[in-house]
Amino acid sequence: MILGDYQSLEIARDTNQGLYLTDGVYEVLLPRRQCPPHAHIGEPIRVFVLTDSEDRPIATTKVPYGKVGDFAALKVVTVADSGAFLDWGLDKDLFCPFKEQIVPMKEGQRYVVRIYIDQASERIVCTSKIHKFLRPTGEDLKPGQPVKVMIAGFTPNAATVIVNNEIKASIFNDEIYENLRVGDVRDGFVKSIRPQDQKVAISLRPVGYQSVLGEREKLLAALKKNGGFLPLSDRSTPEEIHRALGLSKGAFKKLIGALYKEGIIQIETHVIRLKG
Template sequence: MIQIGEYNTLEILRDTQPGLFLGDSEGNEVLLPNRYVPEHFEIGDKIEVFVYLDNEERIIATTTKPYIKNGEFAMLRCNEVSKYGAFLDFGLVKELFCPFKEQAFPMKKGGWYLVRCYIDEKTERLVASSKTNRFLDNTNLTVEQFEEVDLIASHPSDIGMNVIVNNIHSGLIYKDNIYQDISVGDKLKGIVKKIRPGNKLDITLGQIGYRSIEPNADKILEELKDNSGFLPYNDKSSPEDIKDALEMSKKSFKKAIGTLYKQKLILIKEDGIHLNQH
């Protein structure tokens, strides 16, 4: 079955005036317009295309990769607002429609918004919603404590940054676990630090416990190499200076330089840490 809003690998059936007709194993067909036809092809070749409905509601294929597909979240720019809703640029000739009822806040031309792409059941069209929370569910968790997860920064709060976890769940990174600038829509890697009552997920950007030592130690080594073997930070440096310079907590920094010192890779002095050149 040809899936709207998805990438489909289809067979080239015939070459016609408007373009190539492609088909699946069930006898379904879709047109690939001439502007997307590859320079070299043969009847019977397989080709990967994205399928959607064009401005006239006809099913159509394209070799252009959109910025978002069905079931995904992404930051998109609003090209226009009409009396029906907003039209977002998602990388194709046709724009992605976001009805007013699906806007968490009124969209404005030129603004960027985190949206979820889905198929409207009535029209079978791809549409967008910036009410992202309604697509997230923590009832049955698919993650465990200490598991690495994919994150999308969703929206800030007074206590941290809300995140979308593995495209399915909602989570929170507390302010004291944020050591870098994060903007809505940023894609990050994180760790499930804790699962609280109600299946609420506490997320950390750094790795936990002993897992954090080696990556942070590697980072400090790279910083030393990039700064002629010296960094003006040690045990006496303020947490704020370490956070600003190295994007890690002072606790993680102390563990990392302790590891490097034991391995005789660095020297710790009054003015900072030095790469051991011997």
């Protein structure tokens, strides 16, 4: 039986307390209030296994915000002398010992944590010292590759993110086009991998020409709405371009270059215009 994970267990017996489920070797109780109606002996049930307040294994059909081995953004519900308790979607809150807090946790605040099993107590706990679980390099990634990212924190120049639940990376400020919060999960793309140290930069938009094509209709619509021209060019500042179109200057230059080659726009010193 796997603690801290989902598994399909067979109904072994029905009691007043609930259904006892088995993996063929061990049994675990699924409390009566969570038992499905019309369940029969021998049928499989998909459950999550954790421990109760007396450290006994117990099953639940509820879905937690993360399982053992996952990173999750959780809110602190209580701070006690021994540590903090975080809401992870189950009746029993998840414990984070003080020694596993990178900064003292505060009630009501959200933190990105790693869920794991403490080997000494054999309990499911969490830690906000997540960097020890993350690889600092992405040598197995490729530029343009789609990835899943979680926002783990912010520096003055970038958002620190967790890529595919295992790699530390950055989304630099010129790639951020929306308000991001710690714990937000987004689809992203590998923008670059630095040759000297294999550190990864992420974009929230497809990288390269395909990204430019995705913004094509937005620019054409802006041109039409403004009477066929925009007071922008490759001489405009990044701030002017982002304010008008929500694009980085690099993406804007690629886009107007593509439209110019297609004969759709003309580029002047300080203006772009629709042809015809």
